[in-house]
Every structure is written in structure tokens, then in C-alpha cells.
Amino acid sequence: MSQPAQRPLRADAERSVRTILEAAEQVLAQDPGASMEQIAEASGLARTTVHRRFASRQALIDALAVSAVRQLAAAVEESHPDTAPPLVVMHRATANVLRLKNAWRFALSLHTEDDGSEAGxxxxxxxxxxxxxxxxxxxxxLIDAGADLDWVRRCYYALLGEAAHGRPDEVEDPELLAAKVVDALLHGVAPRAT
Structure with missing residues (x-):
């Protein structure tokens, strides 16, 4: 027997889910063991509302991870990766990703592309x-014809991770950080020809 189609949430329900997820990110980033009650308190919503939207703490965490990575995917698509010039896309996508990585540090650390989860x-x-x-x-x-693109992608991710998780006293404009990341990826740190 097939599953019934899931109805879209009403606007007020969507707002409460968004509020809960944002509160969960803040609370869990500070204390990964925080309870549903702590998240409900931080959200300003009743505990019953949080439990109505998320059957368990794990369901909330999974929804948080999916929401954050979907926002990341949307941010990459906003850079027009199929049509804009590659260098422009690299800069735009990097700046967009850095903005989101700073806002969703906890949620974006929960899953990997290999774990088989919805976020994965x-x-x-x-x-x-x-x-x-x-x-x-x-x-x-822009990239050497013989470069191993899987390796280049992994280097790019490492640069993004370092840029997004720098020291708290080094908060920098995502546009400037994006320029540094793309420059380091494409040119390394060797001296430039003058």
C-alpha cells in the first residue's frame, strides 16, 4: 500500500518549524546534548508545539541537518553554476556557502555525503x-587539464572549512574570504610572476 502524500504545512506551522530549527541550531551549537525542552525554551514556543512538529530529538536533529544542507544547495544554485562564467560562479558560490556555514555550523557538521541519510x-x-x-x-x-578533480574538490572543501571555522576573533566578510579561498585553490601560495 502506498504512503499518503504529505500535505504542505500551513504558513504558521512553517514559521514555527523555522523558529524551532533556528533555535535548535543556536542551542545545539553551544550544547550538543541539549534537550528538547531547552530548544523549546530558546524558540519561545511551547514544549508541546515542538513535540507536535518533531516526534523525537533525533527527528528534530535530522530535520535540522536536512534544512541546512538544502539551504546550502539553494545557495550554490543561486550562483548560476551552469550558465555564469566558472570563475564568477566559484566566487559567488563560495561567498554564499561561507555565509550559510557560519549560520548553520552545528547542522552542517551532522552528516556526510557517504552516510545514506536524507541530508547525506x-x-x-x-x-x-x-x-x-x-x-x-x-x-x-582555470584548472590544469591533468588535475584530479576529486582531489581539487576535497582541497576546496578543506579551504572552505578553514575559512568558515576560523578563529572567532577573525570574523571576516564572506566576499573577502571567498576571494581568498578561490585564489588559494586556483593559485596556491607560490610567488606570483610580476
Missing amino acids: VVWQQLAERCTQLLERARAAG
Whole structure:
């Protein structure tokens, strides 16, 4: 027997879910063992509302991870990865990702592209989109023709991670950080020819 189609939430229910997820990010980033009650208190909503929206703490955490990685995927798509020039896309997507990574540090650390979860599937799709962009960058001569794109992608992710999780006293404009990340990826740290 097939599952009934899930009805979309009403606008007020969507707002309460968004409020709960934002509160959960803040609370869990400070205390990963925080309870549903602590999250409800931080959200300003009744505990029963939180439990009505999320059957368990794990369901809330899973929804948080899925929401955050979907926002990340949307931010990458906003950079027009299939149509804009590859260098422009790399900069825009990097700045967009850095903005979100700072807002969703806890949620974006929960799953990987290999874990088979719903969030993991979206991470896998993001990895594929990144590789497609790197292929476009290689075709445009931005990346060496012989470069291993899986390795380049992993280096890019490492640079993003370092930029997003820098020291708290080094909060920097995402646009400037994006320029540093893209420059380091494409040119390394070798001296420039003058």
C-alpha cells in the first residue's frame, strides 16, 4: 500500500518549524546534548508545539541537518553554476556557502555525503555539482587539464572549512574570504610572476 502524500504545512506551522530549527541550531551549537525542552525554551514556543512538529530529538536533529544542507544547495544554485562564467560562479558560490556555514555550523557538521541519510543524499548531490563546476573551470583553463578533480574538490572543501571555522576573533566578510579561498585553490601560495 502506498504512503499518503504529505500535505504542505500551513504558513504558521512553517514559521514555527523555522523558529524551532533556528533555535535548535543556536542551542545545539553551544550544547550538543541539549534537550528538547531547552530548544523549546530558546524558540519561545511551547514544549508541546515542538513535540507536535518533531516526534523525537533525533527527528528534530535530522530535520535540522536536512534544512541546512538544502539551504546550502539553494545557495550554490543561486550562483548560476551552469550558465555564469566558472570563475564568477566559484566566487559567488563560495561567498554564499561561507555565509550559510557560519549560520548553520552545528547542522552542517551532522552528516556526510557517504552516510545514506536524507541530508547525506543532498551532500552527494552538492559534491556532484561541485565536480561539474570544476569541470567547467578546467575547460576554461582555470584548472590544469591533468588535475584530479576529486582531489581539487576535497582541497576546496578543506579551504572552505578553514575559512568558515576560523578563529572567532577573525570574523571576516564572506566576499573577502571567498576571494581568498578561490585564489588559494586556483593559485596556491607560490610567488606570483610580476
